[in-house]
Amino acid sequence: MVRILIACSFAMAIALAVFFGVFENHTISVQRGNRGTGHIQLYTPNSVPASVALNSIPVADPIDPPDPDLPTARQTYKNVQVLDDLSVLELPRLMAALSTWIAPKEGCNYCHNPANLASDEKYTKRVARSMLLMTRRINTQWKAHVVETGVTCWTCHRGEAVPSGSWYTRADLGENTSMIGNKDNENTPGIAYVGNSALPFDPLTRYLIDDNDIRVQGSVPLAGTNPYPMNGVQKSEMTYSMMIYISKSLGVNCTYCHFTRAFGSWPDSTPQRATAWYGVRMVRDLNKSFLLPVAGMVPSYRLGSHGDGPKVGCATCHKGTYKPLFGNSMKKDYPELWRAGGPKIDTGYVSPPNVAVKNPVVSPEKLMSGQY
Numbered sequence: 001m002v003r004i005l006i007a008c009s010f011a012m013a014i015a016l017a018v019f020f021g022v023f024e025n026h027t028i029s030v031q032r033g034n035r036g037t038g039h040i041q042l043y044t045p046n047s048v049p050a051s052v053a054l055n056s057i058p059v060a061d062p063i064d065p066p067d068p069d070l071p072t073a074r075q076t077y078k079n080v081q082v083l084d085d086l087s088v089l090e091l092p093r094l095m096a097a098l099s100t101w102i103a104p105k106e107g108c109n110y111c112h113n114p115a116n117l118a119s120d121e122k123y124t125k126r127v128a129r130s131m132l133l134m135t136r137r138i139n140t141q142w143k144a145h146v147v148e149t150g151v152t153c154w155t156c157h158r159g160e161a162v163p164s165g166s167w168y169t170r171a172d173l174g175e176n177t178s179m180i181g182n183k184d185n186e187n188t189p190g191i192a193y194v195g196n197s198a199l200p201f202d203p204l205t206r207y208l209i210d211d212n213d214i215r216v217q218g219s220v221p222l223a224g225t226n227p228y229p230m231n232g233v234q235k236s237e238m239t240y241s242m243m244i245y246i247s248k249s250l251g252v253n254c255t256y257c258h259f260t261r262a263f264g265s266w267p268d269s270t271p272q273r274a275t276a277w278y279g280v281r282m283v284r285d286l287n288k289s290f291l292l293p294v295a296g297m298v299p300s301y302r303l304g305s306h307g308d309g310p311k312v313g314c315a316t317c318h319k320g321t322y323k324p325l326f327g328n329s330m331k332k333d334y335p336e337l338w339r340a341g342g343p344k345i346d347t348g349y350v351s352p353p354n355v356a357v358k359n360p361v362v363s364p365e366k367l368m369s370g371q372y
């Protein structure tokens with residue numbers, strides 16, 4: 001009898017181990033809206049610890065008490081073209097934070113010549129100026145998307161010189177295949193952007209640079225008869241590609257923004273859909289105003305296969321989380337990045353010739369997979 005009990009206990013232990021092993025990656029559903037409305041989010045509990053680590057924020061150095069009698073950085077240092085409104089105490093503190101956020105191993109030397117901090121000989125310093133202007137623009141002009149939470153360089157970089165989630169143009173959007181018309185970049189396996197589906201694999205160029213409307217539903221039933229811009233099968237497929245990308249970037253499913261009864265209905269949508277609408281337009285603005293021009297500053301090995309530079313998308317900030325850094329703001333620690341500032345100033349400083357900068361290179365395989 002004792003042997004039977006021991007055997008049963010052993011079998012039960014094995015069964016429990018198998019059960020929890022099989023369901024270790026189980027998914028749970030959480031009701032976000034009224035029951036019956038289809039507003040359910042799916043979560044994988046064991047992914048939370050990794051998300052917590054990824055969305056942590058470095059401890060900030062103490063802020064010095066304000067002193068109106070202190071000179072500005074422009075009055076004290078040579079060749080300060082962007083953060084010239086900071087005081088002589090604010091600028092070094094922010095520069096120290098930048099080195100932690102972007103290049104913790106190289107430190108200040110990643111952008112500066114330590115023997116001549118004013119020099120612009122490293123392209124990374126010139127790019128950093130554009131990115132600081134971009135950060136201030138987000139925090140002061142795109143509150144419809146970032147509200148008061150805002151962003152800092154840490155939001156995208158998280159200790160990496162090249163932020164994860166940056167993207168490059170994948171292929172010519174006018175690509176044709178003989179005999180079967182416009183393939184529209186479909187049926188290409190292994191593209192993580194679109195969930196490894198057979199959908200068009202480069203929606204980002206179409207929607208995060210070009211001012212294309214995201215549309216699915218036509219207004220009339222017959223193909224080829226919808227008014228301009230055409231709302232047909234091809235546009236639906238590209239739209240679904242973009243929606244998959246947004247869903248993966250935020251770590252949510254469709255009902256985070258949409259109501260399953262009528263995806264196109266704004267009255268039935270959640271407030272997050274309006275936030276996302278502004279987010280798409282914010283990203284377009286950033287890519288056109290800052291990231292496309294930056295391509296002319298970076299070395300050739302930092303360009304994509306089509307000669308374009310890295311660009312930002314939803315994944316650059318969100319990194320699989322519904323809110324970057326779980327919605328925690330760094331504004332109280334770095335209020336300098338929430339000031340409007342002014343345009344970049346030409347100080348007239350003449351720098352030595354450019355020097356090479358070591359920078360991580362993303363392999364073409366990772367670029368194409370979207371898994372870098």
